[in-house]
Amino acid sequence: MASVTSQSGKSHAGSSSVVPAPAFLSRAEPATSAEGFRPAQTIATLSPIKWIGVSGGLGALALVAFMACLGFGTETISFANVAALLAQGPFAEGATQNVPHYIILWQIRVPRVLLAFMVGGSLAAVGASLQALLRNPLADPYVIGISSGAALGAAVAVLFGVGFSMLSLSILPFSAFLGALIALLIVYRIAVSYGSFSIHTLLLGGVVLNAIFSALILFLTSLAGPYKASGMYAWLMGSLTGPDFQTVLVLAVYLLFGVAVLVSQASALNLLTLGEEAARSLGVEVERVKRVLFAAAALLTGSVVAFSGLIGFVGLIVPHGVRLVFGADHRLLLIASGMVGGIFLMLADTLARTLLSPTEIPVGVVTALVGGPIFLYLLVQQRRRIVS
Amino acid sequence: MNHYQETLNRQLPFVVDDLTFGFGRKEAAAQSPVLRNISLKISSGEVLGILGPNGSGKSTLLKILMRILIPQRGRVELFGQPHAAFSQAEISRHVAFVPQETQQAFSFTINEMVLMGRYPHHNRTWGLGWEGAQDRAVAMQAMRDLDVSHLGARLITNVSGGERQRAVIARALAQEPEILLLDEPTAFLDLHHQLEIARIIRRLNRERGLTVVLVSHDLNLASQYCDRLVLLREGEIVTMGSPEEVIAGESLEPVYGCPVLLDQHPQTGKPRVTLPV
Numbered sequence: 001m002a003s004v005t006s007q008s009g010k011s012h013a014g015s016s017s018v019v020p021a022p023a024f025l026s027r028a029e030p031a032t033s034a035e036g037f038r039p040a041q042t043i044a045t046l047s048p049i050k051w052i053g054v055s056g057g058l059g060a061l062a063l064v065a066f067m068a069c070l071g072f073g074t075e076t077i078s079f080a081n082v083a084a085l086l087a088q089g090p091f092a093e094g095a096t097q098n099v100p101h102y103i104i105l106w107q108i109r110v111p112r113v114l115l116a117f118m119v120g121g122s123l124a125a126v127g128a129s130l131q132a133l134l135r136n137p138l139a140d141p142y143v144i145g146i147s148s149g150a151a152l153g154a155a156v157a158v159l160f161g162v163g164f165s166m167l168s169l170s171i172l173p174f175s176a177f178l179g180a181l182i183a184l185l186i187v188y189r190i191a192v193s194y195g196s197f198s199i200h201t202l203l204l205g206g207v208v209l210n211a212i213f214s215a216l217i218l219f220l221t222s223l224a225g226p227y228k229a230s231g232m233y234a235w236l237m238g239s240l241t242g243p244d245f246q247t248v249l250v251l252a253v254y255l256l257f258g259v260a261v262l263v264s265q266a267s268a269l270n271l272l273t274l275g276e277e278a279a280r281s282l283g284v285e286v287e288r289v290k291r292v293l294f295a296a297a298a299l300l301t302g303s304v305v306a307f308s309g310l311i312g313f314v315g316l317i318v319p320h321g322v323r324l325v326f327g328a329d330h331r332l333l334l335i336a337s338g339m340v341g342g343i344f345l346m347l348a349d350t351l352a353r354t355l356l357s358p359t360e361i362p363v364g365v366v367t368a369l370v371g372g373p374i375f376l377y378l379l380v381q382q383r384r385r386i387v388s
Numbered sequence: 389m390n391h392y393q394e395t396l397n398r399q400l401p402f403v404v405d406d407l408t409f410g411f412g413r414k415e416a417a418a419q420s421p422v423l424r425n426i427s428l429k430i431s432s433g434e435v436l437g438i439l440g441p442n443g444s445g446k447s448t449l450l451k452i453l454m455r456i457l458i459p460q461r462g463r464v465e466l467f468g469q470p471h472a473a474f475s476q477a478e479i480s481r482h483v484a485f486v487p488q489e490t491q492q493a494f495s496f497t498i499n500e501m502v503l504m505g506r507y508p509h510h511n512r513t514w515g516l517g518w519e520g521a522q523d524r525a526v527a528m529q530a531m532r533d534l535d536v537s538h539l540g541a542r543l544i545t546n547v548s549g550g551e552r553q554r555a556v557i558a559r560a561l562a563q564e565p566e567i568l569l570l571d572e573p574t575a576f577l578d579l580h581h582q583l584e585i586a587r588i589i590r591r592l593n594r595e596r597g598l599t600v601v602l603v604s605h606d607l608n609l610a611s612q613y614c615d616r617l618v619l620l621r622e623g624e625i626v627t628m629g630s631p632e633e634v635i636a637g638e639s640l641e642p643v644y645g646c647p648v649l650l651d652q653h654p655q656t657g658k659p660r661v662t663l664p665v
Contacts, residue, residue, distance in 0.1 A: 043499045043524045043531075043540060051516075135493040267517035271504055275491040277456045282563070283480030283508030328494040331516045 046329050054332060058339035062117065065343045069113045069350040070105060074357050077101050086110075090245070111248045115240050116349040116363070117342035118248075119308045120318075122255045122300045124341025125334050127315020128322075129262050132269040132330060133293055134191050136202055137320065138378060141301045142312030144206030146183045148213035150298075150305035151236060153179020155220045158232065173254060177302030183209060184298055203379075238311035238364020240349050251307055258300035259338055265289055265296075266330040273328075311364045313371020314341050320378065397468030401482075401567050401599055402430035402453060407462030409445075409452060417460055422448045423623045426462070432566075435593050435600040437610035439634070440620030441644055446603040447488065449620070450569050453601065454485040480508035484560035488571040490552065492545050498555045499540040502527045505562030523562075530561035534588060550581035557588070568592070570602040574609060582606075586613050607661045611635045612653065619643060635659035 067086070071077045077085070085105045092102065123141060130139040130146070141147045157175040190205035217236065221229045234241075243251075268289045271279040280286050304311075318341040319333060326336050345363070348370070352363040407426040410417025423445045430436055438446045451457045452464060455471050464471045466482060484505070496504075506523040519527075531537040534554040539547060544555060553573065560568055573589065574582040590613055592598045604610045610617055610631070617634040619627045627639045634640075636659065640648050649662045 043503065043528055045499050045503055045519060045524070048518050132494070135491060137493060263516070267507060267510070270496075270500075271507055273491070273494050273496075274504070275487070277451065278485075278487055278490065280456045280476060281454045281480065281485035281487070282504060282559075283475075283477035285476050323494070327500070328496045329500060 046327075046332055051332055051335070054326060055335045055339065058336055058343075062339050062343050062346075065346055066113055066117065069116075069346045070109050072350050072354050073104070073109060074353075075101070075104055077105065108242075111243045111245050112240055112349070113346055114248050115243045115251070115308065116346045118252060118255050119240065119304050119311065120314050120345025120348075121338040121342035122259060122304050123311065123314040124318035124322075124337040124344070125259050125262050126297050126300045127341075128319035128330065128333050128337045129265075129269060129293055129297055130315070131319060132273045133290070133297075134188070134202060135273055135275065136191070138203060138316065138375070140313060140316035140375075141180075141297070142310060142314075143210075143316060143375065144187050144202060145209035145213060146180050146187065146297070146301050147305050147310050147312070148210050148217070149183025149186075150176040150180035150302045151310055152213045152217050152220075153177070153182075153302065154306045155217050155232065158228070159220050159224055173251075173299075173303045173306045175302075176306040177298050180301040180305070181294065181298035183213070184294055184301075188294075234362065235309040237362035238309040238367070239360075239362050240308050241360065243307065247307065251303055254303040255300060258296045258303070259334075261292060261296040262300075263331075263334050265293055266334055269293070269330040269334075270328075309362075309364060311345070312368050313375060314345055314367055316378075317371045317374045318344055320374075393468070399432050400429050401432055401467055402428070402601075403463070403465040403468070404428040404430075404453075405463040405465075407452065407459045407464065409448060409457065409459040409461075414460065421460075421623055423452070423459070426623075426625060428618065428625070428628070430567075430599065430601060432599055433593070433597045434615045435590070435602070435613060437614035437617045438601065438603045438620065439605075439607060439610055439617055440626075443622075444620040444643075445623040446620055447571050450485070450571050450601065450603050453567075454483055454569055455479050456485070477508040480563055480565075482565055483567045483569060484563040484565035486553075486556055486560050486568070486570045486573060488575060490544075490556050492552075495543045495545050497540065498531075498536055498542055498544055498547070499527075501544050501555055502531055502536075502540075502558045502562050505530070505559040508563060526564060527558075527562045530558040531555075533561060533592070534558040550577055550584065553577065553581070553585060554588070557585070561592070565598070567599040567601065570600065572603055572605065574604070574606060582609065589613065607635060607640070608653075611658045611660065612656060631658050635661060 067079065067082050070082045070086075071079055081101060082105065085099075085102050088102070090106050090110075126146075127140045130141065130144070131137050133139075134144075154172055154176040156179075157172050186209060187202070187206060191202045217232075221232050224232060268279070268284050271282050271284050272286070272289070274282075276286050319337045322333055322336045322340055326332050345367070348366045349363045352361040352366045355361060405427050407423060408421050409423040410419070410421040426449065438449060440446050448457060452459055455464075455474075455476065458471075466474065466479065471479070503519050503523065506519055506527060507517065509523065510517040510519075528537065531540065534557050536551060536554050536558055539551060539555070544552060547555070557568075557570075557573070568589075570589070573585050577585065586609055589600055589602070593600050602610070602614070612631075614631060616629065617627075617631055618625055619634050619639055621643045626643055627634050635650070637648060637650055640661065647664050649664050651660050651662075652658065653660045
């Protein structure tokens with residue numbers, strides 16, 4: 001077949017096809033027919049410029065929200081002061097080093113608000129990806145049991161004595177990753193075995209999976225002894241308390257990598273929403289893409305859960321809202337969900353820190369109180385759409 | 389490869405030889421195959437109809453041609469090359485598939501839907517797969533061909549069944565295929581839209597030389613619009629030939645297990661099937 005030369009009019013990039021295309025395919029030239037003057041109609045669709053514009057705009061918004069959240073807490077710091085202290089950097093020398101606000105800002109709030117941003121962004125990006133993968137707009141790592149799978153993995157590691165040392169930064173997320181991956185594979189089996197459109201089966205499966213994992217976690221907790229147990233309870237409720245810079249940086253590496261992998265599969269995700277057979281017919285290597293997505297989603301969920309426990313509904317409501325505003329194209333949806341999810345969790349955590357200050361509400365409680373009712377509303381909406 | 393062989397390959401986009409396929413694991417698949425010993429040649433520029441009762445393996449055959457399903461035994465060649473020699477994207481540049489039902493879990497616009505047909509043409513080694521001017525032009529032309537260009541900004545979830553089916557065919561055309569596979573293209577459509585889709589398919593075949601393989605339950609539609617028909621029963625080919633040869637009492641009655649009445653279409657003289665009272 002090497003001697004075959006292609007004389008077709010196809011000019012697509014990266015074509016390595018060995019088969020000559022028939023001549024009639026030269027019709028693919030733009031529809032500016034020779035005689036008829038036809039105005040060049042174009043298709044309005046996502047362009048790189050819009051993509052950069054939206055993600056840049058949301059990035060700027062995230063920066064503003066970040067600085068605003070830094071100011072709030074038991075001790076209020078003015079916006080101007082926040083900006084001034086941030087400008088000095090984390091390693092200021094001399095007098096400023098000992099200013100209380102400087103210490104509060106750099107040692108407590110910056111790591112925490114950054115953690116909130118990263119966790120929220122990752123959960124939202126995972127949620128959007130799972131929704132496409134499972135073809136179910138109500139999928140969320142928390143609702144369908146992926147998070148509790150990760151929590152079980154992490155709980156096993158904690159029970160066997162992994163503390164927060166440098167070593168634990170890799171072992172804890174790894175066992176959480178394994179837990180999340182196992183949960184994801186089970187949920188996926190449930191989803192495909194009853195036909196890919198069975199929203200309620202998937203949710204029921206997720207609920208049961210959640211119950212089983214929670215029971216196992218509680219069992220492990222009761223083995224752990226009262227001191228460890230109270231810490232585990234606090235962690236299970238979802239908390240962003242007290243991270244140090246080192247933790248945040250290590251986590252940032254995991255999360256950036258995971259989100260980048262998800263975004264790189266965005267156009268394949270668009271096609272996967274059509275169903276696996278349709279996606280394959282359009283040229284997606286479905287099995288490979290699925291493996292990549294499973295691994296990235298489990299990595300993100302595992303890392304997030306290992307450090308911040310169970311924070312629910314961010315992955316559900318954020319992509320839903322973003323889709324309403326920016327459309328369903330995952331190339332934009334994933335990055336925009338990441339930004340908005342980050343902003344959402346920074347604000348939720350600030351609320352959790354300040355509402356009953358100096359007492360803290362677990363941030364998972366705040367997101368569940370906001371997200372739960374929205375989830376129920378969407379569930380009823382979905383039901384209506386199916387019935388009608 | 390000599391010139392003769394090359395021409396032959398181009399005239400025969402698909403050669404299927406002694407194909408056997410079953411679902412599930414190997415032993416289970418071998419015990420109850422969905423398709424058995426299928427041999428079939430599809431010529432360039434023809435409209436081939438695949439007929440048969442429910443569960444006779446029509447859709448399965450179509451999905452094997454698209455390499456959505458992979459047969460346990462037998463050969464499938466595309467333009468003289470074994471299927472396995474192509475990547476999924478390469479196949480999708482030559483063959484497009486219109487499924488019976490399109491899942492719509494999310495609200496894409498029709499523009500976005502049709503542009504998804506350009507996916508196999510994208511260079512995906514770097515970047516997010518942005519559509520270029522060529523992609524947009526091809527998609528626009530496909531939308532004009534199917535008369536959905538005015539619906540571009542509408543959501544796929546908010547248009548009628550006929551419009552949605554046209555948009556999905558436009559997406560298939562955006563792949564710039566030489567072969568179009570259609571799974572029950574007129575199921576769920578009313579008479580008006582059935583006629584519309586059938587005419588569009590014939591026009592694409594006549595004007596563009598598009599090779600069409602369609603699966604249908606509608607014997608009369610197949611009789612009118614197909615050059616050649618294949619009749620399947622329980623995974624095996626019963627008859628293959630012109631509509632006059634296949635739409636005949638002696639081949640239809642045993643396959644469908646019911647008596648049929650046959651006459652001729654008043655306009656075309658092609659065989660027409662009705663059921664006795």
